[in-house]
Amino acid sequence: MPYLCSRKSYDDASELIALFGDNAGYEAAARADQSRDRGNYIRFCHWRQIERLIVLLTHDAPLGTIH
Structure with a gap:
């Protein structure tokens, strides 16, 4: 999972x-x-992080452990 340092x-x-x-x-x-x-x-690192986050946000199925 990507690390989010801020709401930005x-x-x-x-x-x-x-x-x-x-x-x-x-x-x-x-x-x-x-x-x-x-x-x-x-x-550069910020936009690479955003690129990975976009993949997670647009994925339709849940990712990771579901409780």
């Missing part, structure tokens, strides 16, 4: 899903690549 991660993932639908993960990956190319590794 969830908000960014939700915004990309709303704007790009099924292509939200690709957009997060593109933003990560742009950040890496600029040498901004903090934002």
